[in-house]
Amino acid sequence: MSVILAIESSCDETSVAICNNGKITANVIANQTIHENYGGVIPELASRVHQQNIVPVIQQALIDANVNKNELNAVAFTKGPGLLGSLLVGVSFAKSFALALDLPLIAVNHMHAHILAHFIDEPKPQFPFLCLTVSGGHTQIVLVRDYSSMEIVGETLDDAAGEAFDKTAKILNLPYPGGPLIDKHAQKGNPIDYKFPEPQIKGLDFSFSGFKTAILYFIRDQEKIDPDFIAKNLNDICASVQYSIVNILLNKLKRAAKEYGIKDVAIAGGVSANSGLRNALQELALTQQWNVFIPAFEYCTDNAAMIAIAGYHKYLNKDFVGQDVSPAARMEF
Known part of the structure; x- marks a missing residue:
């Protein structure tokens, strides 16, 4: 006891x-x-x-x-x-x-x-499994062999995905905390209305520094043409940014699952509350035949x-x- x-x-x-x-x-x-x-x-x-x-x-x-x-x-x-x-x-x-x-x-x-928040409630993943851990300060793909045996197999080389969400929100003049607001607006927008570059990083690592800069320059250039560009297109901008970040994350996770031959896949961290990531992961699981584990929002x-x-x-x-x-x-x- x-x-x-x-x-x-x-x-x-x-x-x-x-x-x-x-x-x-x-x-x-x-x-x-x-x-x-x-x-x-x-x-x-x-x-x-x-x-x-x-x-x-x-x-x-x-x-x-x-x-x-x-x-x-x-x-x-x-x-x-x-x-x-x-x-x-x-x-x-x-x-x-x-x-x-x-x-x-x-x-x-x-x-x-x-x-380990995945072991609070059922269902629980089986060892070994992969966990995409995404927050404002971290972006990692972790190979979890046991409760105390974990290895980072991929991580961000600079900024985290959560920071990319927050900095984008700041560029769009959304109040803090901006990540959840991008998610809210994205649900009403067109995710393929605007294209943003996917960083070409070898292996399983990530980079979001250049991605943030690309968004900053895109908004700057559009506002030169139309000063009200953000207000007129906020939902579509948010949806496109979210779609791009989620794709970057899941493309690496897909590669990791194939490389390690693992079918139990989980997400964790503050960004795992993002509806776009949760939905896209569940859709990807169907094509990859993954067992997917997503924590309750409170965890x-x-x-x-x-x-x-x-x-x-x-x-x-x-x-x-x-x-x-x-x-x-x-x-x-």
């Missing part, structure tokens, strides 16, 4: 979850709307709001799970990667909480946790449930860390 409290504070969500013997019984998330005023996450503000949120969020998670803190068996937390100030709040609280209750500590890699963006399930499997292996553990803004996969 194991009852694990997990803390996620890598960016601007303060989240706490409870995992009871492998089952998530609470997953509380406090979002930070203050960053909408600045068009992006301000690290210093994020860490301060984490300090305000972490105690009430922990209290609510214990209430939701109907668990007393004295019933806990371990404390899991996000060690990194992420914003150092935000991570510091979560790691420091986890260490203090565990020390006060004489509980073991479990350090979790944020990106591992995104992948796509940053959340502590994924930290909890990753922590649970580490707990079974007694993979603990000491009180000298420190947060890592960047860490090895």
Whole structure:
């Protein structure tokens, strides 16, 4: 029997979850709307709001799970990667909480946790499987051999796909966070109205830096002809950009599945909530005869449930860390 409290504070969500013997019984998330005023996450503000949120969020998670803190068996937390100030709040609280209750500590890699979110609910992929992990900071194709054995077989050489969505939204004067708004407008637009170049990167790696620049120049040139170009064609622009990004991602994933001979394919990370990616992956699965695994929306963006399930499997292996553990803004996969 194991009852694990997990803390996620890598960016601007303060989240706490409870995992009871492998089952998530609470997953509380406090979002930070203050960053909408600045068009992006301000690290210093994020860490301060984490300090305000972490105690009430922990209290609510214990209430939701109907668990007393004295019933806990371990404390899991996000060690990194992420914003150092935000991570510091979560790691420091986890260490203090565990020390006060004489509980073991479990350090979790944020990106591992995104992948292991697939083991929260049924259906669950079979090892080995491929996971396309896509967020604002990462774009990776990961070969997952076991809960603790994962290998990046392809990754972005510069910018992430999530950043391409967000920067495009900024170019289109959409408010932050812009990625979900592009998805919303794309559902009403023509995805093949405008053509954008697909980066020619060898192997299974990605690049989105040039793609972002191509969009910037395209919008600039069109506005020279018609200053109201964006307003008149917003839905079609969003649909075309989304279609292009999804194609870039899935073309590489298709190549990876063929190269490794794998039929179980998953997606994870914040961009896995994108409807265009989810729908296109399901369509591709029919032609490729893949078994596709897509997480529930609540487990796509940053959340502590994924930290909890990753922590649970580490707990079974007694993979603990000491009180000298420190947060890592960047860490090895």
